[in-house]
Amino acid sequence: MAELLTLARPYAKAAFAFASEQGATDNWSNALQVLSAAVQDEAFSAYLNRPELTPAEQVSIFAKVLGENQTQAVSNFLTLLADNARLALLPEIEAEYELLKSQNNNTVDVVIESAFPMTSVQEQLLTHALEKKFNAAVNVSVEVNPALIAGVVIRAGDQVIDDSALNKLEKMRTRLLA
Numbered sequence: 001m002a003e004l005l006t007l008a009r010p011y012a013k014a015a016f017a018f019a020s021e022q023g024a025t026d027n028w029s030n031a032l033q034v035l036s037a038a039v040q041d042e043a044f045s046a047y048l049n050r051p052e053l054t055p056a057e058q059v060s061i062f063a064k065v066l067g068e069n070q071t072q073a074v075s076n077f078l079t080l081l082a083d084n085a086r087l088a089l090l091p092e093i094e095a096e097y098e099l100l101k102s103q104n105n106n107t108v109d110v111v112i113e114s115a116f117p118m119t120s121v122q123e124q125l126l127t128h129a130l131e132k133k134f135n136a137a138v139n140v141s142v143e144v145n146p147a148l149i150a151g152v153v154i155r156a157g158d159q160v161i162d163d164s165a166l167n168k169l170e171k172m173r174t175r176l177l178a
Contacts, residue, residue: 005096008089012096015077016104022073025101031066031074036094038065039087048087055082062087099157107137110156115148115164130154 019028038044044065048058059078063070081087102109110130112118118126123142130138134156145153149165 004089004092007086008092009096011077011081011086011089012093012100015093016097016100018073020104024071024073025104027071028074029098029101031071032090032094032097034066035062035078036091038062039090045088055079058082058087102139105137107139108134108156109139110141110154112140112142113145113148113153113155113164114142115144115146115150115152117144118142126152126154130156 015028015032016025019025039048048061053061056079059075059082062078063075066074078087081089098109108130112123112126123140127138127140130140138156147166149169151164151167152161153164153167154161
């Protein structure tokens with residue numbers, strides 16, 4: 001996964017820089033979301049990766065998927081990816097693009113995994129603390145994961161704060177086995 005992200009990052013940065021320059025970050029975001037979803041579909045991916053397809057034919061297939069969202073800039077971007085056999089990176093490119101877009105808007109997307117459902121007061125307190133920590137507006141989504149036993153795991157981009165009982169037990173196990 002890290003290797004794919006390393007390969008995808010320059011493409012995402014270039015796409016974001018171009019989209020920002022053109023004032024089209026939302027349009028690019030929508031296009032990348034559609035392209036990413038298409039690549040993740042097994043049947044579409046198998047069809048797209050047939051050896052007899054040329055890069056130009058692959059791009060024309062994506063043009064049909066995008067329909068009216070297809071612009072010359074997106075087409076050029078897809079041509080670059082197809083020529084370098086990087087179309088499979090579209091999900092990672094889209095994720096990195098969205099991260100860059102959030103950073104540019106001074107917002108952070110945060111996923112909180114909790115062992116139990118959180119009350120609205122707990123969620124608000126945690127959101128406020130995270131806004132202070134990241135010095136940015138925070139978009140919070142909460143997921144319940146009973147496997148954590150107790151506590152929370154907070155994911156914000158590359159940062160992970162794991163304050164779950166499962167993590168603490170795993171650390172204890174590691175120390176005991178050492």
